[in-house]
Amino acid sequence: xxxxxxxxxxVSNRGPVTFQPDGEPKRGTGGLVTALMGLxxxxxxxxxxxxxxxxxxxxxxxxGGRAFPVRSQDGTEYRVKLVASDPEAYDRFYSIMANxxxxxxxxxxxxxxxxxxxxxxxxxxFEFGYNVVNEDLARAVLEEIEGIExxxxxxxxxxxxxxxxxxxxxxxxxxxTHFVHIPWSQSDSWRVLPSVIREEIYSGILANDxxxxxxxxxxxxxxxxxxxxxxxxxxHRTGVVHLGDRDVWxxxxxxxxxxxxxxxxxxxxxxxxxxxxxxxxRRDHLILRVDRADLxxxxxxxxxxxxxxxEQHPEFRERVTFIAQLMPSRTDVAEYTEYLxxxxxxxxxxxxxxxxxxxxxxxxxxxxxxxxxVAAYKHYDVLMVNAMFDGMNLVAKEGPMVNGRAGVSILSxxxxxxxxxxxxxLSVNPFDIQELADSIxxxxxxxxxxxxxxxxxxxxxxxxxxxxxxxxxxxxxxHAKDRTGTAPA
Numbered sequence: 301x302x303x304x305x306x307x308x309x310x311v312s313n314r315g316p317v318t319f320q321p322d323g324e325p326k327r328g329t330g331g332l333v334t335a336l337m338g339l340x341x342x343x344x345x346x347x348x349x350x351x352x353x354x355x356x357x358x359x360x361x362x363x364g365g366r367a368f369p370v371r372s373q374d375g376t377e378y379r380v381k382l383v384a385s386d387p388e389a390y391d392r393f394y395s396i397m398a399n400x401x402x403x404x405x406x407x408x409x410x411x412x413x414x415x416x417x418x419x420x421x422x423x424x425x426f427e428f429g430y431n432v433v434n435e436d437l438a439r440a441v442l443e444e445i446e447g448i449e450x451x452x453x454x455x456x457x458x459x460x461x462x463x464x465x466x467x468x469x470x471x472x473x474x475x476x477t478h479f480v481h482i483p484w485s486q487s488d489s490w491r492v493l494p495s496v497i498r499e500e501i502y503s504g505i506l507a508n509d510x511x512x513x514x515x516x517x518x519x520x521x522x523x524x525x526x527x528x529x530x531x532x533x534x535x536h537r538t539g540v541v542h543l544g545d546r547d548v549w550x551x552x553x554x555x556x557x558x559x560x561x562x563x564x565x566x567x568x569x570x571x572x573x574x575x576x577x578x579x580x581x582r583r584d585h586l587i588l589r590v591d592r593a594d595l596x597x598x599x600x601x602x603x604x605x606x607x608x609x610x611e612q613h614p615e616f617r618e619r620v621t622f623i624a625q626l627m628p629s630r631t632d633v634a635e636y637t638e639y640l641x642x643x644x645x646x647x648x649x650x651x652x653x654x655x656x657x658x659x660x661x662x663x664x665x666x667x668x669x670x671x672x673x674v675a676a677y678k679h680y681d682v683l684m685v686n687a688m689f690d691g692m693n694l695v696a697k698e699g700p701m702v703n704g705r706a707g708v709s710i711l712s713x714x715x716x717x718x719x720x721x722x723x724x725x726l727s728v729n730p731f732d733i734q735e736l737a738d739s740i741x742x743x744x745x746x747x748x749x750x751x752x753x754x755x756x757x758x759x760x761x762x763x764x765x766x767x768x769x770x771x772x773x774x775x776x777x778x779h780a781k782d783r784t785g786t787a788p789a
Contacts, residue, residue, distance in 0.1 A: 307344040307379065308452050309444055310336055311437055313398070313459035315349025315380055317370055319359045325370060332457055332481050334557075334694065339454075339771050340378040348440050350390065350433065351382040360384055367444065383440045385433045392429025393459070396422060399630055402458045405492055406485045407596040407689045418494060426497050431462055434504075438466035450475060452778060455508065457481045462504035475782055477774060478508040479553070482691040483716070484518040487528035502530055506541060510549045510777055514692045514716035519552045549781055553773050554720055556765040557697045565674045566702040574675030578623075583659070585620040585744050588680035590673045590695045591687075592629040593640050593666070598688045598712070598730050599626065600639075600646055603662065605686075605736035607650045610661065613741055618659045620744065623676055627668035640666075674698075680707045682743045685715060686730045692716035696725075700758040706751035708743035709758060710736070724757030 316333055317325040327333070339345060346367050351357045360382040367381040385393070401422065404410045416422070437460065445451035451471070455464055455478040464476050490498055505511060506526070513519050519539060526532045526541045533542040541548040565571065578586070587606065591597040606622050626643070630636040647664045654661045665672070677683075677699045685696045696717040700709060711718050711725035718727065726739045743751075 306448050306451065307346045308339070308454055309441060310339065310345050310347045310454050310456065311349070311441055311460060311463065312336065312347070312456040313350050313394075313433075314352065315382060316340065316347055316372070316378065317380060318352045319355035321355050323355065323359065327372070336456065337372065337376070339767065340372075340376050343771065344378075346379040346381060346444055348381045348383060348437060348444065350437065351384040356382050357384045365440075381440055381444065383436050385436045389429050389432040392425040393433040394429075395632060396425035397430040398459045400633055400635060401425075401493075402461075403482070403596075405489050406458060406482050408485055408489060409595050409688075410489075410492060412492070416492060418492075423494065423497070426500075434460055434463040435466060438463045438470075441467055442470050445471060445474060449473070450782070453477075454479070454774075461501045464507035465504040468507040475778060476508040477510040477512060477778060478505055479512040479774075480505075480518070480691075481514070481555075483689045484513055484521045484525070485689075486521050487525045490525060490529060498529065502526070506543060506548050508548060509781055510551060510774070512551050512553045512774065514552065514554050515719045516552045517719065518691075518716070519550050522550055549777065551774075551777060553770055554716065554765070555692050555694070556767055556770055557694055557701070557762065558767050559701045559763050562674065562677075562698050562701045565670060566678060568671055570671045571675045571678075574672045575678060578675060578679050581621070582679065583619050583621050585616070585681045586676075586679055587620060587622040587682040587684060587740065588625075588676050588699070589623075589684045589686075590625045590676070590699075591627070593626040593636070593643060594629050595635065595639050596688050596690060598686045599624070599643050601730065601733055601736065602684055602686050603643075603646045603650055605733045605740065606662070607646075607653065608733060608737040609740045610650075610654045612737065616744065617654060618656060620661070621659075622662045623665065623680075624662060625665045625667070625669070625673050625676065628666055674702060677702050678704050681705055682740060683707055683709045684736075684740075685717070686710065686712045686728060686736060687715050688712070688730050690715040690717070696721060697762045700755055701762060703755065706748060706755050708746060708751055708754060710739045710743060720761050721758055724754045724761065 312332060314333060316337060317327060320326055351360050367379040369377055370380050371377045410416060441453055451474050453467060453474055453476045455476060457480060464478060467474055467476060523534045523536055527534045539550045541550060589602060610617060628640060647662045650662055651660050680703060683699045685693055687693060693715045696709060696711055696715060709725040710728055711721060712730040713727050714730055726743060728736050728739050
């Protein structure tokens with residue numbers, strides 16, 4: 301195995317930075333980047349990712365396609381290698397296969413009576429898009445690990461399912477882990493894919509030594525898929541898939557947040573400016589959601605439940621405001637553009653139905669602004685996280701860490717975070733709008749001592765582990781498997 305002095309090789313589609321036209325680096329977006337930045341703070345890493353912009357391609361070219369050092373805002377230094385793929389191949393990889401095809405499968409988003417229709421467009425997108433980008437990144441990994449004995453490669457997420465098999469073929473001595481940051485759906489959902497594509501995806505991910513998920517539930521789903529779809533021998537008790545002379549360990553590593561990092565953001569002067577605006581405009585109660593405008597986040601049902609709550613509890617009219625800070629997402633995918641339009645239409649309807657000349661029930665903010673979100677975290681009375689399905693959901697962990705109003709969390713039972721936090725949240729079935737409306741009422745009328753008990757419980761669970769623990773758990777399993785090859789009983 302690679303010596304501890306050798307850098308870990310991280311591979312993901314989206315990297316820690318993207319470059320602006322003037323060559324200045326800007327931090328990459330998304331929960332995956334947040335998670336892996338924690339890893340970069342604890343270990344020396346080389347991070348290999350796709351070039352996401354023309355400026356990324358230019359900067360990669362300036363470094364001859366080699367890894368180069370980047371320093372983050374908090375002073376963490378790591379090496380980045382940006383890989384440019386053919387633009388048409390990348391578009392097929394991202395906009396047809398990764399999103400929506402795999403994303404929709406893993407979040408149960410397909411309306412199977414209507415979609416998808418698998419045609420040559422989709423099969424060619426897999427062969428000439430998804431596989432091409434995976435090959436490009438695999439080649440970059442192989443260059444980076446040349447000369448390293450028993451290198452450790454940590455692959456991330458659903459964009460790169462076929463990459464591990466390419467590494468395994470070229471470097472059978474490499475130790476590979478693959479962490480999937482989104483849900484792993486049940487076996488029947490995967491039957492949407494043509495069998496040849498499905499088998500290639502599973503062969504790819506099973507080329508890893510360890511496959512990791514956020515929750516035990518996703519771990520169990522993956523093991524069952526290996527049994528149902530590939531007829532493989534699976535040990536559910538120890539979490540092992542037997543593949544001839546190889547064993548693949550399947551594990552749950554729930555992703556923690558760095559509470560201190562969130563608290564530091566909360567102290568920034570710009571956050572205080574946003575707080576002043578919130579406090580100036582707030583009524584008796586504030587409901588908050590912070591999300592990407594993704595279909596899986598269930599935004600429409602959240603607004604419908606608020607509409608129902610106001611209808612059934614008119615005593616709260618003009619006393620409560622619902623702030624929804626949504627980051628537009630994948631606007632080049634037709635389903636997402638339509639979803640954003642529907643969100644805006646529902647907000648207009650609710651505001652027209654219940655609003656008054658000086659009170660707007662829903663404040664919709666279509667932007668990605670961490671400091672504005674953290675300001676709202678500090679002052680919510682109710683935090684709504686009602687995703688249909690979600691890998692983890694870091695908002696459910698960030699909000700309670702800085703909230704100063706004994707805010708209550710409403711949490712979908714289908715989020716990864718629910719496995720850890722469900723005991724202290726108001727759990728909801730994300731499809732049950734009446735239950736969600738009732739939970740809003742229960743949260744807003746809950747006695748303060750009960751609200752404080754719940755918030756303290758959430759904070760205790762959230763701070764029980766930090767990103768260093770998440771990394772250490774994976775490294776311990778890497779060393780244990782490399783040393784013994786036998787799953788712990």
